[in-house]
Amino acid sequence: MFATxxxxxxxxxxxxxxxxxxxxxxxxxPSTVRQVHESxxxxxxxxxxxxxxxxxxxxxxxxxxxxxxxxxHTYTAAVSEEDTQRGLVDRFVETAFKGSASxxxxxxxxxxxxxxxxxxxxxxxxNQLNNEHN
Amino acid sequence: MFATxxxxxxxxxxxxxxxxxxxxxxxxxPSTVRQVHESxxxxxxxxxxxxxxxxxxxxxxxxxxxxxxxxxHTYTAAVSEEDTQRGLVDRFVETAFKGSASxxxxxxxxxxxxxxxxxxxxxxxxNQLNNEHN
DNA sequence: TTGCATCTACGAAATCATTCGTATATGTTT
DNA sequence: AAACATATACGAATGATTTCGTAGATGCAA
Numbered sequence: 171m172f173a174t175x176x177x178x179x180x181x182x183x184x185x186x187x188x189x190x191x192x193x194x195x196x197x198x199x200p201s202t203v204r205q206v207h208e209s210x211x212x213x214x215x216x217x218x219x220x221x222x223x224x225x226x227x228x229x230x231x232x233x234x235x236x237x238x239x240x241x242x243h244t245y246t247a248a249v250s251e252e253d254t255q256r257g258l259v260d261r262f263v264e265t266a267f268k269g270s271a272s273x274x275x276x277x278x279x280x281x282x283x284x285x286x287x288x289x290x291x292x293x294x295x296x297n298q299l300n301n302e303h304n
Numbered sequence: 305m306f307a308t309x310x311x312x313x314x315x316x317x318x319x320x321x322x323x324x325x326x327x328x329x330x331x332x333x334p335s336t337v338r339q340v341h342e343s344x345x346x347x348x349x350x351x352x353x354x355x356x357x358x359x360x361x362x363x364x365x366x367x368x369x370x371x372x373x374x375x376x377h378t379y380t381a382a383v384s385e386e387d388t389q390r391g392l393v394d395r396f397v398e399t400a401f402k403g404s405a406s407x408x409x410x411x412x413x414x415x416x417x418x419x420x421x422x423x424x425x426x427x428x429x430x431n432q433l434n435n436e437h438n
Numbered sequence: 439t440t441g442c443a444t445c446t447a448c449g450a451a452a453t454c455a456t457t458c459g460t461a462t463a464t465g466t467t468t
Numbered sequence: 469a470a471a472c473a474t475a476t477a478c479g480a481a482t483g484a485t486t487t488c489g490t491a492g493a494t495g496c497a498a
Contacts (some may be wrong), residue, residue: 185455186399192471195401203475220457237445241475258400259411265320266392268327268441270417272426275409277393279429281403286434292406293430295413300423319485337445354487356446361485375445375494445494450487457482464475 181249181257182231184234192233192254195247202242315383316365317435321358326367327387329381336376 186193194209195201201209206269207221225245228234237244284292318326328343329335337344341355352355359379362368371378401408 176426189399189455215460219459229381255400255411257417258396259415262392262396262400263324263416266389266396267388271412272418272422274393275412275426276429277389278405278409279389279395279426279433282397284406284409284433289407289430289434292409292413293427295410296423296427296430299413299418300420321486351488353489
């Protein structure tokens with residue numbers, strides 16, 4: 171067995187609002203506050219300065235990096251989608267399922283429709299894990 | 305297709321501290337504040353009146369019911385573990401994975417060790433889902 | 439019945455997340 | 469250069485969560 175991801179412990183837990191912003195940056199790449207605000211506005215009401223403030227705080231926390239060359243700064247996600255989701259899943263499994271990851275999986279699979287292809291991918295991963303066990 | 309669980313929308317979202325208490329009650333059944341507090345004390349520092357206050361609030365919210373016959377009240381979880389976890393998963397898939405349940409499953413399976421038996425159970429569920437697709 | 443242990447009720451502080459208004463800086467256009 | 473549009477910085481209100489101290493009720497024991 172190899173050492174696993176202890177670094178997850180040090181990852182900041184983004185709040186819900188912060189996650190919204192990270193999703194925009196992960197999807198669109200480096201963006202200005204205005205661009206992020208416009209994207210967020212499509213799904214909910216949010217003031218421009220609210221988005222700005224959030225991104226400033228996220229920059230302080232180290233969740234975003236920024237380039238301040240021009241008048242309007244350009245922000246970039248400083249944490250990867252994978253690492254962040256890994257950390258979130260860790261916490262979630264712990265708080266909601268008392269550490270039982272397989273219970274979570276069962277719950278999710280039973281509750282959400284997945285496409286044929288998605289099911290295949292999951293099966294494939296399962297077989298792979300099965301082999302590692304032997 | 306049948307109507308699915310719209311009632312999930314109306315389920316209160318328990319906070320982290322509230323979830324801790326629900327887990328105790330789900331595991332041990334109806335309990336007094338003292339019993340719950342003793343259980344919680346095993347995993348972390350928490351004052352007696354803190355546990356009491358939390359359970360009073362949860363009672364107000366409808367998360368717990370209580371029997372006030374004797375001097376010390378007996379509390380019972382008023383929401384089921386299944387329903388609660390269903391609601392939590394819904395939110396989590398939405399905020400952390402933008403609705404992609406299969407991405408969540410892949411992330412969890414890749415990240416957490418599951419026993420041979422757990423993997424088998426999951427596979428079985430997958431096959432079942434596969435059949436429903438055809 | 440007086441006192442002691444234990445309970446509930448409740449107020450309130452501390453922290454955090456979210457929100458936005460206002461002030462000020464910056465750069466562009468006339 | 470003056471005016472305008474647009475940017476950042478920042479203070480502060482609000483609401484939710486967690487925490488615990490203190491007061492007062494309750495029941496049992498001496």
